[in-house]
Amino acid sequence: MSIEQKKPKLFLEKYNKIAILITLTFFIICAYVSFVYHDVFYESDAVWFWFFGEQLVQEGPSNVESFDTPPGGPLLWVFLNSFFNDGFFTVKFVSVLSATGIIFLSYHIIKNLFNPRIALVGQLLFVFCPRFDFLSVSALNELLPVFLIFLSIYLVTKKILSKYDAILIGVLLGLSFLIRYQAALIILGISIMILIRNKEISKNILLIVLIIVSFVIIITPLLMFNYNSYGSLLDSNSNLYAASAIHFHTPEYLSQIQNYVAERSSNSWIFIDFELFLKNYFYNLLYHNPSKLFNFNNMDNLSIIPIIPFIGFVSMVCGLVYVLKPKLNKRIIIWMFSSSLLTFLLITIFGELQIHFFAIFLVPIVILTLLQIKKIDQKFLTLIILPTVFFVIISIIPLYRSYHLLPILIFIVALNSVFLVEVLPKAISKIKSTAFKNKSIFVISFITIILLTNFVFSYKLTYDSLNNIPYEGLENSIQQFLIEPFPVKKTNDVLEISKILSLEPDIENSYVMGDYSNMPIAYYSGSKFILTDFTEGNENDSINSFILRENWSDYEIYLSNNKSKPLDRNNHNNPIPDYIIYSSPIQPPDPIWNIAESRNPIIDILSDPTEELIPKNFEAIYMSGDAKIIVYKIHHNEN
Numbered sequence: 001m002s003i004e005q006k007k008p009k010l011f012l013e014k015y016n017k018i019a020i021l022i023t024l025t026f027f028i029i030c031a032y033v034s035f036v037y038h039d040v041f042y043e044s045d046a047v048w049f050w051f052f053g054e055q056l057v058q059e060g061p062s063n064v065e066s067f068d069t070p071p072g073g074p075l076l077w078v079f080l081n082s083f084f085n086d087g088f089f090t091v092k093f094v095s096v097l098s099a100t101g102i103i104f105l106s107y108h109i110i111k112n113l114f115n116p117r118i119a120l121v122g123q124l125l126f127v128f129c130p131r132f133d134f135l136s137v138s139a140l141n142e143l144l145p146v147f148l149i150f151l152s153i154y155l156v157t158k159k160i161l162s163k164y165d166a167i168l169i170g171v172l173l174g175l176s177f178l179i180r181y182q183a184a185l186i187i188l189g190i191s192i193m194i195l196i197r198n199k200e201i202s203k204n205i206l207l208i209v210l211i212i213v214s215f216v217i218i219i220t221p222l223l224m225f226n227y228n229s230y231g232s233l234l235d236s237n238s239n240l241y242a243a244s245a246i247h248f249h250t251p252e253y254l255s256q257i258q259n260y261v262a263e264r265s266s267n268s269w270i271f272i273d274f275e276l277f278l279k280n281y282f283y284n285l286l287y288h289n290p291s292k293l294f295n296f297n298n299m300d301n302l303s304i305i306p307i308i309p310f311i312g313f314v315s316m317v318c319g320l321v322y323v324l325k326p327k328l329n330k331r332i333i334i335w336m337f338s339s340s341l342l343t344f345l346l347i348t349i350f351g352e353l354q355i356h357f358f359a360i361f362l363v364p365i366v367i368l369t370l371l372q373i374k375k376i377d378q379k380f381l382t383l384i385i386l387p388t389v390f391f392v393i394i395s396i397i398p399l400y401r402s403y404h405l406l407p408i409l410i411f412i413v414a415l416n417s418v419f420l421v422e423v424l425p426k427a428i429s430k431i432k433s434t435a436f437k438n439k440s441i442f443v444i445s446f447i448t449i450i451l452l453t454n455f456v457f458s459y460k461l462t463y464d465s466l467n468n469i470p471y472e473g474l475e476n477s478i479q480q481f482l483i484e485p486f487p488v489k490k491t492n493d494v495l496e497i498s499k500i501l502s503l504e505p506d507i508e509n510s511y512v513m514g515d516y517s518n519m520p521i522a523y524y525s526g527s528k529f530i531l532t533d534f535t536e537g538n539e540n541d542s543i544n545s546f547i548l549r550e551n552w553s554d555y556e557i558y559l560s561n562n563k564s565k566p567l568d569r570n571n572h573n574n575p576i577p578d579y580i581i582y583s584s585p586i587q588p589p590d591p592i593w594n595i596a597e598s599r600n601p602i603i604d605i606l607s608d609p610t611e612e613l614i615p616k617n618f619e620a621i622y623m624s625g626d627a628k629i630i631v632y633k634i635h636h637n638e639n
Helices: 003-037 044-059 072-084 087-113 116-127 130-136 143-156 163-177 183-196 201-230 239-245 251-263 274-294 311-324 330-350 358-372 378-394 402-429 439-466 474-483 493-502 516-525 543-547 554-561 601-607
Strands: 511-514 528-531 579-583 618-623 629-634
Touching: 003 087, 003 116, 003 130, 044 072, 044 087, 044 516, 072 087, 072 143, 087 116, 087 130, 087 143, 087 378, 087 402, 116 402, 116 439, 130 402, 130 439, 143 163, 143 183, 143 378, 143 402, 163 183, 163 201, 183 201, 183 378, 239 251, 251 554, 274 311, 274 358, 274 378, 274 402, 311 358, 311 378, 311 402, 330 358, 378 402, 402 439, 493 516, 493 618, 493 629, 511 516, 516 528, 516 579, 528 554, 543 601, 579 601, 601 629
Parallel strands: 511 528, 511 579
Antiparallel strands: 579 629, 618 629
16 A cells, blocks of 8 residues: 555544544543432423333323324333433433433534544534533434434435445435334435436436335334324324414414314324415525524524624535635526625515515525536535425424524534634635735634533523523623633422422322423322413413313313323313422513413412412412512412
């Protein structure tokens, strides 16, 4: 072997070893935070999934329902818990291992597309992504399906896609689908990409058929389970998300959607008012959901620098243009300029500039990509087709958390890495200034600043989330960090309340009423649970009529039943609370739930245990230090 042949091999081995070292370091830190520091099960979503899985195993499917998630994840947790005998540990164990696998795969996926140096920077961007770090130490149901999706993307981005690879891709996406439905969008994107990647149509169709067939085989048990149990292939309520989170609506429109939800209607909210649906869709596509990637107005985002608006989009576009390598001739310039101008005019006439402005920049990029699509290397089609298909379809709904876009983050990170490793140094070399004399030092310093900034953000986000500290603006967060970078961990109300309740007689048969954030209390105390948002009923309610749900709508009863413990799909239990947990409203409220009603005014009297209007059979048995949480015991025999 010649010296020239040895150098690339040594070069590759060097970067591969660094990537493994980064992965191991991430695992150690992630495991420490998750298993040592994160000591309280505060993630209500995961607690609910846990209750769902346990009830499904113990009682069967007849009285359980999952709004938008298959039972695969909860059932896997219950199965693994038979070995660990600790539900909290089980969920975190899956999260940490999945996160570590994603970090490892991020390097190899980007290396398949570019070179090891770009892949290494991309891996570091993933390691220091605040939202990803937060998920990695959290007990949630999100990362395992993403890990399976990343495995399939790794196979797709290999130089040669074999028949066995195609079968394995279908299997992996099928397993991911059993946990989260988003894998269906990935399989659609992969199929389109394979179909148009070259002129070998018959071979490409065969690969697509193998992927789809293996995918269907894997998900068939789920489909049959749903059909035999509930009479439908997918036991999901697609109207629920719209009822909870659409931006534009009328009272009549919203009421009809809520009726669909409560009735489990097969009719879709999309066709109630198609014009209003389109208005919401383009709001999601061009404003709300892109903000989750690039921070237009939201700190919950996956941008390369999440605290600086728009910058992630600029660097991504620069990386994309570098990959496309267009010859900016007169024809291309005219196409891009005219498309941008036409988009601006259309927005001015038919849309709203403050909402649809993103299209002015996005449309020319789409035009440029289409003009170059036949000229680019086919391996880069994955970079373009998969995220585009995923994003266009998922924008039917407004995403309430940025990490719902994790399956396509690898492509955003890859293009940002291209910008940092290839575009930025070349741009600096053209600047004739002593400040940029050593471009390597400048680029390394720039990347280091990005990583350090994200590390601080990640630390602050994780600490605040684990301690239930509300976000009060970037300036306040920075001030808090500078004043007390390593604050003392506060007393946890969940554990305090759970300890008190666990000592109450017959607690395992008693119902605790509270909002969604209080669900972990049912996990620790062993009690039953009734969900309330404190918005249900009407202003003429008494406290007793409220807790008995006398004036709650069918939609409100439906939500409560299916997010309670035990789940009550058929509305048979008619639970009566023995305890109620009053929680002060979150300030500021989560902006995604923008159509939620204001709190029922009767609830306000519970904020002060000395209030005379509180029924005599309500006894305050716990009050947090700041009086934001008060627990009342209800003595029914004294009513």
